[in-house]
Amino acid sequence: xxxxxxxxxxxxxxxxxxxxxxxxxxxxxxxxxxxxxxxxxxxxxxxxxxxxxxxxxxxxxxxxxxxxxxxxxxxxxxxxxxxxxxxxxxxxxxxxxxxxxxxxx
Numbered sequence: 001x002x003x004x005x006x007x008x009x010x011x012x013x014x015x016x017x018x019x020x021x022x023x024x025x026x027x028x029x030x031x032x033x034x035x036x037x038x039x040x041x042x043x044x045x046x047x048x049x050x051x052x053x054x055x056x057x058x059x060x061x062x063x064x065x066x067x068x069x070x071x072x073x074x075x076x077x078x079x080x081x082x083x084x085x086x087x088x089x090x091x092x093x094x095x096x097x098x099x100x101x102x103x104x105x
Contacts, residue, residue, distance in 0.1 A: 002031040003091060005083075007029070007080065008026075008080045009025060030079060036071045040067070040069075040085045065081065065082060066080070066084060066087075
């Protein structure tokens with residue numbers, strides 16, 4: 001079962017002068033397979049971008065963001081999604097059957 005999250009995606013990077021650059025972002029839906037999620041981590045740099053006005057209009061200034069790291073063979077892929085780690089975890093694992101194993105020490 002795939003879970004739909006809202007991803008914060010970087011549009012492009014524009015150079016202003018020689019030393020400064022401005023980023024712009026959009027929001028888009030992304031479907032994630034819960035069994036491929038490796039790690040959820042709060043992304044405070046995106047909260048800073050929100051305060052600086054780089055993210056699309058309409059987001060609450062108190063909004064939190066989570067970096068979702070997905071397993072992808074030999075490497076991983078990471079996404080930044082809207083919502084704090086607790087909210088994202090609840091959404092990803094809501095109704096999903098998660099296989100649990102006891103670690104052997």
